[in-house]
Amino acid sequence: MTPSPEIAISLVLADEKDPGLVQLIELCMANDRQAQELLYRQYYGKAMGMCMRYFANRDDALEALNAGFLKVYNNLGSYRFDGAFEGWLFRIIYNSIIDHCRARMRQVKTVDLEEVNDSQTGMEALQQLYAVDLLKMLDHLPDASRTVFNMFAVEGYKHEEIAKTLNISEGTSKWHVNNARTILKTLIEKSNLRS
DSSP states (O other): OOOOHHHHHHOOOOSTTOHHHHHHHHHHHTTOHHHHHHHHHHHHHHHHHHHHTTOSSHHHHHHHHHHHHHHHHHHGGGOOSSSOHHHHHHHHHHHHHHHHHHHHHTTSOOOOOSOOOOSOTTHHHHHTSOHHHHHHHHTTSOHHHHHHHIIIIISOOOHHHHHHHHTOOHHHHHHHHHHHHHHHHHHHHHHHHHO
């Protein structure tokens, strides 16, 4: 089965009541490659942006993204149309990102510090940055610190949640946030000297 031109034209994919979305999901579940590509293209931009916050290397981000979409395609049968499809899809993409980060974290030596200074190191300077500048600076962070910092500062997770999600201690989570802040503060100060 191939999607009709009407599906491609009417794909607003705004909510679960959209008949175009329902038909597209059904075609994807039937392994229709054209429909799968259409779904991929529809969400690629937002999903890739999400991945790039966690990976400095575009290839790593693309690997996590593609693994996430594979999980989406394999689990479309579990989507119940009782919530926003976009939220369901991005939750799977996010879990794929975390899986890739966990795999990388296993290679990183953990730091078991009970008390890490959780102060507002450099937060005044961070607040002066534009989001684009901050995203560029995040690329300079070590992988583990970037992942933890993203979860803490961008996604709003608590250290306890980060520790459970990434299988690290809370002290290690705090250390990575503090490390990221210190590096970002240095980068910001260098950036301010150049301007």
